[in-house]
Amino acid sequence: MGKSENLVIGLIVGAAVGAIAAYIFGPSRATTFDAKYQSRWDQALAEGKEAELKKKAELEAELAETKRRNTPGQGT
Numbered sequence: 001m002g003k004s005e006n007l008v009i010g011l012i013v014g015a016a017v018g019a020i021a022a023y024i025f026g027p028s029r030a031t032t033f034d035a036k037y038q039s040r041w042d043q044a045l046a047e048g049k050e051a052e053l054k055k056k057a058e059l060e061a062e063l064a065e066t067k068r069r070n071t072p073g074q075g076t
């Protein structure tokens with residue numbers, strides 16, 4: 001492969017990486033730039049944190065219920 005072919009391949013790969021980065025970290029189409037602005041990345045992080053807290057609460061409730069049922073001295 002010649003230098004010019006490597007240059008063209010590099011430009012194509014670079015453009016693809018740039019487009020993917022802009023899509024992930026950039027705003028969605030219906031975004032308004034105000035105090036509540038969030039990129040797709042920020043939205044994904046917020047949704048992940050929300051799901052984490054919900055699952056944590058479910059698991060803690062399940063653990064408490066299991067401890068309650070398995071406590072020695074309790075007549076069941």
